Amino acid sequence: MNGYNFTLAGVELVALASGALFAPSKSWLCVSDLHLGKSERRARIGDPPLPPYETRDTLTRLEVDLKTTRATTVICLGDSFDDALAAQALPDEEKLWIAAMQAGRRWVWIEGNHDPGPLELGGAHMNELPLPPLTFRHIAQSGQSGEVSGHYHPKVTLRPRGRPVTRPAFLVDSDRIIMPAYGTYTGGLRSSDPILSTLMRPEALAILTGPVPQAVPMPR
Template sequence: MNNLRFTFCDMALMAMPSGALFLPEEAVLCVSDLHLGKSDRIARRSGRMLPPYEVQETLSKLEADILECAPQMVICLGDSFDDLEAANALTEDMQLWLARLQAGRRWVWIEGNHDPGPVDLGGAHMGEITVGTLAFRHIATGAPAEVSGHYHPKHRVAGRSRPAFLYDAQRLIMPAYGTYTGGLASHTADLRKLFDAPPMAIMTGRKAIAVPTA
C-alpha cells in the first residue's frame, strides 16, 4: 500500500502519493492547486509557449484517485485554475471530462487567489468548507484544525526534493497537485512561521512517506 494513513485533529486521513488527501470515514477527496490552464495563461501573458498537456495530465491523475477512493465529495482547495480566463478557455473535451468526474458526487471549488470568482463548470463555489473537525480553505489563517494549500510545499531528503504535505497538531498544508506547479521549500520562513514547531512532512512520489523536518 503506497498511501499513508495518519490522524490529524481527531480525523482519520490518508495521504496519497499523488498529493491528494482522502478522508475515508467521510468519503471526501481533497486536492489543492491544480492550476489548470497554466500553459494558456503563460502564453497569453508572456507569449512563451509550453506544451499544452498539463490539463490532461492533471485530470488523468485526479481521475485515477477518484477511481481508487470512490469519494462522495471532492474538494478542490483553491487555485484550481491558473486564472479565470484559463478556466473559460478549457476545451470542450476537458469540460466534458470534468463533468464526468463530477457526476454522482458533490463537487466543491474553494476560492483561491488565482481563481477568486465562480466558474461555470459545475459544482459549488465556496470560500471555505468544514468537514468533521476540519476547516478547508485555500490560504492558512492560523486557525486550529485547518487544511489549506497555496504554498506548494516541497521537502528535500538525501538530495531529492518532492512535493509534500506539512502538518503539526493544528494545521495541515497540502502540496500542489497540478502538473505545472513549482514549490516552496519546507524550511523557508514563509512556511515555518505557520507552524508552532517544525512540522512533519509527508513526501509524495511513488509512495507517501512521513519524515520529520526538524
C-alpha cells in the same frame, strides 16, 4: 491504497502518493492548486511556452484517485485554474471530462488567489468549507486548528546517498495540514521558508509524495 495514514482533529486521513488527501470514513477527497490552464495562460501573456498537456495529465491523475478511493465528495482547495480566463479557455472535451467526474458526487470549488472558482463549471463555489471538526480553505490562518489549506505548494529536498531528491510534500502538525500542489506544472516553496516555519509547530512532519509516501521531520 498507496498512502501515509495519520489523524487531524480525530479524523483519520491518508496522504496519497499523488498529493491528494483522502478521509476514508467521510469519503472526502481533497486536492489543492491544480493550476489547470497554466500553459494557456503563459502563451496568452507572452511567457516562454510550455507543452500544453498539463491539464490532461492533472485530470488523468485525479480520475485515477477518484476510481481508487471512490470518494463521494471532492474538495478543490483553490487555484484550480491558473486564472479566470484559463477556466473559460478550457477545451470542451476537458470541461466534459470534469463534468463526468462530478456526476454523482458533491464537488466543491474553494476560491483561491489565482481564480474566484470556475463559475461556469458545475459544483458548489465557496470561500471556505467548514466540515467540523475540519475547515478547508485556500490560505492558512495563524491560530486556526483543524485546518486544511494549500497555496504555498510546499516541497522538501532529501539527500539519500548524497543525491538530492526534491518532492512536493504535505506539512502536518496537530493543528493543520498544508497541502502540496496537485497540478502538473506547479512549482514549490521549500519547507524551510520562514512563512512555513512560522505556520507549522516545531514537531511538524513533512510527508513526501512519490512512489512511496515518506514522513520525515519537517526540514527547517
